[in-house]
Amino acid sequence: MAELRPDLAVIAKHVAPGSRALDVGCGDGELMAVLRDKQGVDARGMEIDPEAVERCVARGLSVIQGDADRDLADYPDDAFDYAILSQTLQTAARPDLMLEQLLRVGRRAFVSFPNFAHWRMRAFLLWHGRMPVTRHLPVSWYETQNIHHVTVTDFDKLLADKGVKTERSWFFSGERELSAAGANWRAEYAVYLLSR
Amino acid sequence: MATVLSSTSSTVLLDKPLQLDSGQALDRVTIAYETYGELAPDKSNAILVHHALTGDQHVASPHPITGKPGWWDRMIGRGKPIDTDRFFVICANVIGSCMGSTGPASDAADGGRYGMRFPVITIRDMVRAQVALLDALGIGQLHAVVGGSMGGMQALSLAANFPERAARVLAIATTPRHSAQNIAFHEVGRQAIMADPNWQGGDYYDSGNTPDKGLAVARMAAHITYLSEAGLTGKFGRRLQDREAKSFGFDADFQVESYLRYQGLAFTDRFDANSYLYITRAMDYFDLAEEHGGRLADAFAGTPARFCVVSFDTDWLYPTAESRAIVHALNAVAAPVSFVELSAPYGHDSFLLEVPSLDRVVTGFLNG
Numbered sequence: 001m002a003e004l005r006p007d008l009a010v011i012a013k014h015v016a017p018g019s020r021a022l023d024v025g026c027g028d029g030e031l032m033a034v035l036r037d038k039q040g041v042d043a044r045g046m047e048i049d050p051e052a053v054e055r056c057v058a059r060g061l062s063v064i065q066g067d068a069d070r071d072l073a074d075y076p077d078d079a080f081d082y083a084i085l086s087q088t089l090q091t092a093a094r095p096d097l098m099l100e101q102l103l104r105v106g107r108r109a110f111v112s113f114p115n116f117a118h119w120r121m122r123a124f125l126l127w128h129g130r131m132p133v134t135r136h137l138p139v140s141w142y143e144t145q146n147i148h149h150v151t152v153t154d155f156d157k158l159l160a161d162k163g164v165k166t167e168r169s170w171f172f173s174g175e176r177e178l179s180a181a182g183a184n185w186r187a188e189y190a191v192y193l194l195s196r
Numbered sequence: 197m198a199t200v201l202s203s204t205s206s207t208v209l210l211d212k213p214l215q216l217d218s219g220q221a222l223d224r225v226t227i228a229y230e231t232y233g234e235l236a237p238d239k240s241n242a243i244l245v246h247h248a249l250t251g252d253q254h255v256a257s258p259h260p261i262t263g264k265p266g267w268w269d270r271m272i273g274r275g276k277p278i279d280t281d282r283f284f285v286i287c288a289n290v291i292g293s294c295m296g297s298t299g300p301a302s303d304a305a306d307g308g309r310y311g312m313r314f315p316v317i318t319i320r321d322m323v324r325a326q327v328a329l330l331d332a333l334g335i336g337q338l339h340a341v342v343g344g345s346m347g348g349m350q351a352l353s354l355a356a357n358f359p360e361r362a363a364r365v366l367a368i369a370t371t372p373r374h375s376a377q378n379i380a381f382h383e384v385g386r387q388a389i390m391a392d393p394n395w396q397g398g399d400y401y402d403s404g405n406t407p408d409k410g411l412a413v414a415r416m417a418a419h420i421t422y423l424s425e426a427g428l429t430g431k432f433g434r435r436l437q438d439r440e441a442k443s444f445g446f447d448a449d450f451q452v453e454s455y456l457r458y459q460g461l462a463f464t465d466r467f468d469a470n471s472y473l474y475i476t477r478a479m480d481y482f483d484l485a486e487e488h489g490g491r492l493a494d495a496f497a498g499t500p501a502r503f504c505v506v507s508f509d510t511d512w513l514y515p516t517a518e519s520r521a522i523v524h525a526l527n528a529v530a531a532p533v534s535f536v537e538l539s540a541p542y543g544h545d546s547f548l549l550e551v552p553s554l555d556r557v558v559t560g561f562l563n564g
Contacts, residue, residue, distance in 0.1 A: 042532075044532070050536050050539065054536060056534070057504060058560025060560075060564025061534070063535075064523055064533065064535040074527060
């Protein structure tokens, strides 16, 4: 099995064995397969791309084709121990409402996102006066799915406003894990474990 | 040259009367069925395929009347998505039908044909008969139940009413209940049959006259609902049939008229009008939630099965929203369920036609 992306590896490592988890925007189901096969997690997925859903079904995974902006509402309260949203928050129509849904269907939520305040972004904008295009955000402004760019500080503010608890957070530059100090400058992306 | 898949045609006579939802019981029930492949010694590899309204048990072998390939020949066979090298595939003619299982054309206890004396049946009654067949075959839990359209209704009904009988449930292009629009189209068909003077209150079997005109019109109306508008436009547009100009008459000027007339007529060669009345009625009565206290999720409470629900984007007969209602109910009881809306141009009939993505989903789900 290929190595998981670092944010997914962190999530996989911290999901309790035998728990129930919903991976929102599960793609080809890499994280779900690891959770199921290595930790006995009852993993379910939601994915908007029908071809990715097909590939998940072929791996024996239970995945529903759906749009997280709309279809998370179909799950009952407390349906899962964890709701997982990796690198997708910034594509939501309303990230604040999606966060509410995640913490409604899941008792806890893992959320990972690219940090728009990383120094390379700031430098790009400062020097070029143009929307940054980097290895983590490689698509031009007009065709990117990332319609709600967010920074570590913005996200912390949203959590505080919503009264959401941060149980843990992890910050990364490439493959390397960073300390929380200066994360809003230094981190390319962040992973949070949240609870109500 | 394609090799014909070897199949076994059998019938079983149920030793007990079949208790029906109407409160009546049906005595001396015969079930005609086909099997393909080998049943494993531990009987763990059986897949029950449910057929649709006008389908039959000849799912992957030539139709005895028309000689055409089985209706799901592309899905079932050696190396196909439902692989007969691995699975023992069973397909039974539903009760009420006319291809060997007990229906209105069968003989009643008094020696005459049932006709309209045949009891009104439900989808659940069809499933009860097939579960009795499984009992007769000594098959406890199926590897999977699979069905499209009315076959999907049976698969869902089996999962809801006999949850221990299937480990996997694959429901394609189907619905948890018939909508007002679904019922309305069926009523058009039934009224066409009953308006045909040859119908004779259903007692036409020994008269030498069968209500072919009414049955053909019923099939024509239904056939439109199986296709997409884009599909009809692509296939026929406004093109004329074997002529240069409109006739200013009521001949089949348009290709689409000629096509529907042919479909209607061909259907009367292989289908009994009374069976059409009874089976459409069963579909119209189908409401899985109603059977379970009005809440669809309760139909699936405690189900041990894995589910896969598939819809098609051009199916307006049982649109994706109906499949989502099934998925919603399964989510509410935390059942493992996959759902995908596949893109295919053929409308409701997509489940029968060349849609490679369906093959991949079926293969993946049955082997996963």
